[in-house]
Amino acid sequence: MELKELKNEWVNEFPTPLIIAGPCSAESESQMLQTAKEIKESNADIPIFRAGIWKPRTKPNGFEGVGVIGLNWLKKVKEEYGFKTATEVANANHVFAALEADVDVLWIGARSTVNPFTVQEIAVALRGTKKPVFVKNPVNPDLALWIGAMERLLGQGVENLGAIHRGFSTYQKTKYRNIPNWQIALDFRHQFPNIPMIVDPSHICGNRTGLAAITQEALNVGYTGAMIESHFSPNDAWSDASQQITPAVLADLISNLKIRNSDISKMDDEMTRHRTLISDIDFQLIDILNQRMKVSEKIGTLKKENNIAIFQPDRWKIITEYASQKAEETGMSSEFIEKVFKAIHEESIEVQNSIMINK
Numbered sequence: 001m002e003l004k005e006l007k008n009e010w011v012n013e014f015p016t017p018l019i020i021a022g023p024c025s026a027e028s029e030s031q032m033l034q035t036a037k038e039i040k041e042s043n044a045d046i047p048i049f050r051a052g053i054w055k056p057r058t059k060p061n062g063f064e065g066v067g068v069i070g071l072n073w074l075k076k077v078k079e080e081y082g083f084k085t086a087t088e089v090a091n092a093n094h095v096f097a098a099l100e101a102d103v104d105v106l107w108i109g110a111r112s113t114v115n116p117f118t119v120q121e122i123a124v125a126l127r128g129t130k131k132p133v134f135v136k137n138p139v140n141p142d143l144a145l146w147i148g149a150m151e152r153l154l155g156q157g158v159e160n161l162g163a164i165h166r167g168f169s170t171y172q173k174t175k176y177r178n179i180p181n182w183q184i185a186l187d188f189r190h191q192f193p194n195i196p197m198i199v200d201p202s203h204i205c206g207n208r209t210g211l212a213a214i215t216q217e218a219l220n221v222g223y224t225g226a227m228i229e230s231h232f233s234p235n236d237a238w239s240d241a242s243q244q245i246t247p248a249v250l251a252d253l254i255s256n257l258k259i260r261n262s263d264i265s266k267m268d269d270e271m272t273r274h275r276t277l278i279s280d281i282d283f284q285l286i287d288i289l290n291q292r293m294k295v296s297e298k299i300g301t302l303k304k305e306n307n308i309a310i311f312q313p314d315r316w317k318i319i320t321e322y323a324s325q326k327a328e329e330t331g332m333s334s335e336f337i338e339k340v341f342k343a344i345h346e347e348s349i350e351v352q353n354s355i356m357i358n359k
């Protein structure tokens with residue numbers, strides 16, 4: 001069996017969008033029950049309640065989760081409010097305890113996905129389970145690692161899979177805690193459209209303000225749902241306080257989400273016209289790029305004959321300046337044009353380099 005062949009029908013038993021919500025960490029029985037009660041009473045359609053029992057923390061000596069006792073609280077949440085429950089597992093012992101406590105949905109965290117030994121250990125412990133298992137993207141932007149983790153699970157007969165896009169670590173200061181890098185998740189979905197993908201806006205944003213926009217963006221590109229951290233008293237949370245929201249705010253966020261329909265058959269005509277136009281322009285773009293690279297080849301030959309360095313900072317500066325000015329004139333984002341030109345320049349250098357090294 002291959003990942004591509006999985007049907008993942010488990011997801012059909014849940015509403016769309018599939019929302020998983022609950023506190024970052026289980027802290028106490030009363031915190032769990034109060035949060036569950038408020039989520040239930042908010043009337044938002046949330047079928048799965050989450051809580052971290054074991055918390056992988058960057059630094060030692062902080063709160064690292066309540067451990068197995070929290071599994072009893074998840075059970076109470078299930079009994080009293082009818083939610084399915086979900087938690088993170090990061091080693092075989094976690095898996096055994098979570099299965100024993102009949103947690104309904106499990107996920108593998110970003111810090112575990114990076115480590116094939118850990119993933120293998122978890123996969124073996126989960127062997128043959130019918131429970132849905134989500135795999136968060138690894139902390140580093142490595143698509144193969146993410147897919148590899150899924151393959152390890154499938155290798156142990158775990159067939160009810162899902163993916164969680166939680167963003168990627170970065171050293172740069174950005175408005176995100178973990179930059180979304182949407183293209184990686186889209187590449188994943190392109191290869192495995194059958195594997196449900198949900199977004200984790202809480203970990204992408206690291207704050208409350210961006211949650212709705214990221215969740216909507218995920219639905220706009222066709223994700224199945226979202227996992228959002230919610231706590232009855234967010235400011236008092238023992239972990240990730242700044243990114244958790246109250247159940248009332250969560251319900252409001254959900255009620256404002258717009259679900260996008262991926263079936264375009266009803267708007268065929270107009271869509272087809274626009275798409276034909278896009279393809280036409282794409283062919284022209286490729287042609288033009290090819291012409292530019294041919295000129296670059298000629299410049300490469302000249303440089304080789306005259307023993308001149310390939311990279312010419314002064315010329316490159318002129319190009320970036322006119323590109324950005326032209327972008328502004330046309331109303332396009334100059335950041336976007338800068339990215340495009342950097343890619344073109346890189347290829348142009350590559351083309352000239354292959355001329356230089358050939359006799």
Ligand SMILES: C=C(O[C@@H]1C=C(C(=O)O)C=C[C@H]1O)C(=O)O
Nearest residue numbers: 296299310311312315316345348
């Ligand atoms: C084409 C040249 O070589 C390099 C590539 C450039 C480009 O593709 O636009 C610009 C400057 C150089 O770094 C050149 O020197 O003009």
